[in-house]
Amino acid sequence: MKTKIPVLICIDVEPDEFFVSRQNPEPWRGYELTHAYIGEWRSALQQRTGDAVHVSWFIRMDPQVALAHGRASWAVEHYPELFQQAIDAGDELGAHVHTYRWCGNSGDWLDDHGNDDWVAECLDTAVEGYRSSFGRTCRSLRFGNYWSGTEAINRAEALGFRFDLTIEPGLAPNALDARKPAHSGDLPDYYRVPREPYAPSRSDFRRRARAGERDITLLPLTSSHLRYGWGPRSLGQRFRRLRNNGLQHRRQDTPLSMWRDWRPPNDFSRMLDRAITQQRRPYLAFAIHSNAPVEPGSLPRIERCLQALTSHPERSRFVFCTPAEAMAILQTNASGHPSGHAPGALSR
Structure with missing residues (x-):
């Protein structure tokens, strides 16, 4: 009997534009459309499989908002x-934190x-x-613009x-989108x-802490690897992949971003195959931005x-589940007993 594979669908709930107007802020039309789309997708999948489908919504509630x-x-x-519909569906509600600051001198965001x-x-x-909205402590977090940091994780x-x-x-x-506001500091390496859930070191969040030292767990999003042809160019690509990611992770060097246009021989299904094959205890995690419906070509x-x-x-x-449910399934899998849990049966 094969073990279950947790699947985390993370949706960042945020404004449609990066440069939010202070004088005339717009409704979050992208979120309205994304919520409707995910609802239809969830309903169709639940009818087909008979299983509950949970996703995770990460809400912008930072100083820019x-x-x-x-x-x-x-x-x-x-x-x-x-949001009540999401709660009723058993979804996770987390925080999506951007660090945009208004600069009065330049009249722009940083x-x-x-x-x-x-x-x-x-x-x-x-x-x-979050506490004022839902009356409880927020448990799940996603920072914005690919950024994270050691002090930020420790404070979180x-x-x-x-x-x-x-x-x-x-x-x-520093793989930052040039369309977004200027930034201070650097994007981490x-x-x-x-490539699996881990407790971060207090001195470098990109390294592991010893077991039992932390209350926070980092769940990296899913990465796979591209299939190259042969020739001098592909040899160079393979060398850079090995040099950057090391021998252990050379086949998990390409984030499986759903906004990308995946084509054979690197279509999304084949990339999933490779990601699952490379993991000792497989899980899948992806992030979607709520402005996708208003970004040309993104939603398709x-x-x-x-x-x-x-x-x-x-x-x-x-098993489409929340972070806590995913960790429960992975812990069950680690014990050597295939998980038979449905998402709703796991402790929240």
Whole structure:
């Protein structure tokens, strides 16, 4: 009997634009459309499989939202019915924290993740906004713009976060989108981070701590590897993959971003095959931005990836679940007993 494979679908709930207007902030139309799309996808998958489908919504409640919309908790107050539907479905509600700071001198936003004090303020704002909205401590976190940091993770743990799903293994340093605001500091090197859930070191979040030392677990998103041809160019690509990621992780060097257009021989289904094969205890984790429906061409690419995922040959093993449920399944798998849990049966 084969073990179950947890599948985490993370959805960042955020404004449609990176440069949010302080004078005339727009409703989050992308989130409205994403919520409807995920609802239809969930319903169709549950009818086909008979199993519960849980996803994780990571909500922007940071200082940029507070400054533009008047309150960090604006999204929850503006879309109460949608978030209640997510709660009723058994979904995880977490925090998606960007570190945008308004610079009065330039009259523009700065992604100030190089400022530890500002990062701490962004986390504190999100935690308070979440607690005031839902009456409980937020457990799950995703930072924005691929960024994370050691001091930020340590503070997140102290604030009560238990799961972080930011890291994208294999991502090159400073791979920031030029369309977004300028930034302070650098994007960390994610080449040699673990490819499985781990407790982070207090001195470097990209390294493991000893077992039992931490209350927070980092769940890296899924990475796979591209199939190259032969010739001088492909040999160079293979060498760079080995040099950057090391021998152990050379076949998990390409983040499986659903916004990408995956084509044979590296279509999404084959990339999933390779990712699952490389993992000792397989799990899958992907992130989607709620502005996808308003980004030209983005939603069709995501839809093709979700279709490949739900029609994959290993789909009978997939359990679409929350971070806590995923860890429970992986712990069961580690004990040597195949997991027979349905998501709703796991402790929350």
